[in-house]
Amino acid sequence: MIQISDLNRQYIGGEWRDGQSGNMLADLNPYTHKTITSFRKATPDDVDQAYKSALEAKKKWDRVGPYEKRAIFEKAVAYIEEHTEAIVYLIMEELGGTRLKAAFEIDLVINMIKEAAGFPLKMEGKILPSPVDGKENRLYRIPVGVVGVISPFNFPFFLSVKSVAPALGAGNGVVLKPHEETPICGGTLIAKIFEEAGLPKGLLNVVVTDIGEIGDSFVEHPIPRIISFTGSTKVGSHIGQLAVKHFKKPLLELGGNSALIVLEDADLEYAVNAAAFSRFTHQGQICMSANRILVQKEVYPQFLKLFCEKVSAFKTGDPMDPETIIGPVINERQAEHLRKAIEKGIAEGAVPLIKGEIKENLVEPTILTDVQPDMSIAQEELFGPVVCVMPFQTEEEAIKIANDTTFGLSGAVHTGNVERGVEIAKQIESGMIHVNDTTINDESHVAFGGEKQSGLGRLNGEWSLEEFTTLKWISVQHQKRVFPY
Missing domain, CATH: 3.40.309.10 (Aldehyde Dehydrogenase; Chain A, domain 2)
Incomplete structure (x- = not known):
């Protein structure tokens, strides 16, 4: 059974613990205005520990076979299906979603995790020809390393999983910072699901805090190679510029009109x-x-x-x-x-x-x-x-x-x-x-993203795999090369 009392702490290094801040974050029901629970906020030091944990755990994740990885994602889906009613309640309680909205969001999450489950089997490479005699060019698709994910309050369960699951499936460690209005549905609930599914401890970390507490440290930290942000265009512009300044790739899913x-x-x-x-x-x-x-x-x-x-x-x-x-x-x-x-x-x-x-x-x-x-x-x-x-x-x-x-x-x-x-x-x-359809569509296998100030990059399906991996060229000279001097 999913209990709110089990989800009101940070999840760092595979452990449930309080943040190091002396400040509390109240999680409020937007309809009743009552406090659902409270979190002791994460500090920049907690963020640092989370990123280091993700980087270290990735080394273990690298050694897990693709079929075993896929089985973990399948267990995550089974856990969600088994606890659907409890998750529906959390969505209604924490973000004011209706039962219809909750069912819609959970279905999106399940499809996204199922899509990501196939990523470990799609880490394909290529062998390319060379103009140099006796050379073999190998192109390997590899994880980027660690991904930082910042999610919004409106569809927090899905829009966190939309980046978290593909990033994990592509072989990366992840640190997730959910919106301070929805720290459970957008954060600790997801940690619980993957913990129960058997994900290696420390690979996925969740830090619950706000900008007043950590400033830009989540984006500026030297470990993450990608920052995936979903939210307003104003904040996304700041995050994108900050990421590029520190030579990280920003993935931005922003506003619309x-x-x-x-x-x-x-x-x-x-x-x-x-x-x-x-x-x-x-x-x-x-x-x-x-x-x-x-x-x-x-x-x-x-x-x-x-x-x-x-x-x-x-x-x-x-x-x-x-x-x-x-x-x-x-x-x-x-x-x-x-x-x-x-x-x-x-x-x-x-x-x-x-x-x-x-x-x-x-x-x-x-x-x-x-x-x-x-x-x-x-x-x-x-x-x-x-x-x-x-x-x-x-x-x-x-x-x-x-x-x-x-x-x-x-x-x-x-x-x-x-x-x-x-x-x-x-x-x-x-x-x-x-x-002849609604403007609201998101399918786990179809490219999703905006133009102009609505964002950068494309997620879902093969596009998420492309975004959360990089290519490494390793050439092999099978016979001695002739040099000009």
Whole structure:
């Protein structure tokens, strides 16, 4: 049985222990505001010990055979499946996710671990020819060494595992720093799962702390060769620059401002359902969420009517209630940010068709119309249950509006003509875009990542294997080479 009381400590060097700081980190339920548990924060010295442990344990991991490694990942999946209900409860309790959201996240985690389970069997090399007589060129794919992972609060279980599992599967040691709002689902729960699965002690370490305690030491430490960060573009920019300064590779999955385009020949009821899912899943706290819904003028009034009817029926409240669609946002700071964003949008000329109430962390849905592309409400990542619905006349106008953003993560196009949708999708400046689907898609074997300020690098499947490994050229001269002098 998974107990919160077993998950409220650091996991360093294969041991569960308190951090060395005198400061405590309170883990709060975002709906009830009650303290779930508390952690004694990790210090820079704890971070140092975690990285050294990962580096040392990697030497043992190198000697574990690929089939034995795969079996550990399979045991991790079995442990999750056996404890699914307990994990659902943790997701509802710690981050205000609904039961539907929790099930969705757990399924993503299972698929990602299953994908990573195959990595030990894919560490392939090549033998390449040479212009030098008697030379054999061998190219080996090897682990980078140690990976530092910094994960966010919105899908912490999955977005931690998204980097942790592939990095381990590719043969690396890992140090994970979960977001301070979700230290269990994003951190110590994962340590527990892999501990129970039989992962060598010290290979995966979890440090629970905040920037006020450790500063930039997590990124600047000399041991990690890759820093994988998922979070805001502002923080990601700082981490990316810091990583490059210290000759580390940054992998950045950052913010988004996705557009969902509805053409006049689309199935409107289906498009409405896709738009609602794209915006309001987990209160809109997903980087791929549709911030802007662009609807061709011929069907704009009908779409608005259907969309408002659907969204008006959403229940906002306790995430433990199976009828709840909209639970709490992560904290009152985010709720206040959304309040200000809505008020600023209205002051700039946006018209609210639905204007939900905001009380503490609960933010009811808001639908804004008469939004111009240059308004702040259309340019910013909202990260909440607030959406802009904007009309357009031609395909060219829709493409222009969709691309009028510094972000480029996801998107969707709805049309009765699939190839028409594909041609439009090709012109959208984003790493991912989906025809007749939601903007929220993540499949463990398909390349995932953004363009522009939405990130650097690609994860999932063979792309994660590529990111978390490096290539080493070893040449063998089988016969004496003739030198010019």
